[in-house]
Amino acid sequence: MEKRNELYRGKAKSVYTTDDPDRLVLLFRNDTSAFDGKKIEQLDRKGMVNNRFNAFIMQKLEEAGIPTQFDALLSDNECLVKKLDMIPVECVVRNFAAGSLVKRLGVEEGMALTPPTFELFLKDDAKGDPFINQSHVVTFGWATAEQLARMQELTLKINDILKGLFDDAGLLLVDFKLEFGLFNGEIVLGDEFSPDGCRLWDKETRKKMDKDRFRQGLGGVIEAYEEVAQRLGVPLS
Incomplete structure (x- = not known):
């Protein structure tokens, strides 16, 4: 190639x-x-x-x-x-309250969310990735109702799969964002899944093991990413 x-x-x-x-x-x-x-x-x-x-x-x-x-x-x-035809919508699942949800609703950080919440954001840095709803997505033509339903179905399935994977590694999957696109007319998961696009906390200590270390100036960003990879069994060499 x-x-x-x-x-x-x-x-x-x-x-x-x-x-x-x-x-x-x-x-x-x-x-x-x-x-x-x-x-x-x-x-x-x-x-x-x-x-x-x-x-x-x-x-x-x-x-x-x-x-x-x-x-x-x-x-x-x-x-x-x-090569996907990307849909400009971020799908966010939250298993625990953190980040913008805490600011928006005034709930306590770390509160378990049952069932998990599913949220949508428009992928647009210039507008600050605004919070949107399903009606906006369909009305403005970012995706059809059927495509959006498939995105939600896949996002919640992915949450179930990854929650177990991270739990086995002693980590809480707090929240994450996903992006999807079309390949031969089918909805396919795109972009990336890494500690840049999710929140991960140590199950026992609640230590932050993700990009919040960078956002909040906590230091040890890559060391935390590498520790998460090591616990999961990701080959880094």
Whole structure:
């Protein structure tokens, strides 16, 4: 597979075309950003850890019957993926109260949410990724009602699969965001799953093991990512 031109440069990843029109290369960079790109730093090893972490999770999900865009690891910081027509909506599941939910509703951080909440956000940094509802998604044509129902179904299935996986590693899957796209007309999980896009706490101590360490200036960001990978059995070399 021949990597060709940079198609898109995001906050932490670059996307390249290949000689196959249906395949892209994702390059995971060491850039780390928060607050819609207002805080940016380079963290050594981050691209490698997130690339390998994402590959591990995507393969676990595929084994459980979830369609994903992931095809293969190419190198420490690159993987081959299917080219999706991305839907500009983030699906968020919360198993415990944290982050914007705490600010929005004034609930206590760490409160268990039963059943988990399912939320939608418009993927638009310039607007601050605003909170939206299902009616907005359909009315503005970001996805059809059927596509949205499938996205919700897959998101909740993924939550069930990953909650067990992280629980076995002594971690609480607090919340996470997913993005989906269309491949041959089918809804497929896209983007990445890494500690950049979820909240993970140690089950016993509630120590934060995710990007909140960066957002909140707690330090030890990559060390926490590597510890999570190690507990899950992600091969980092």
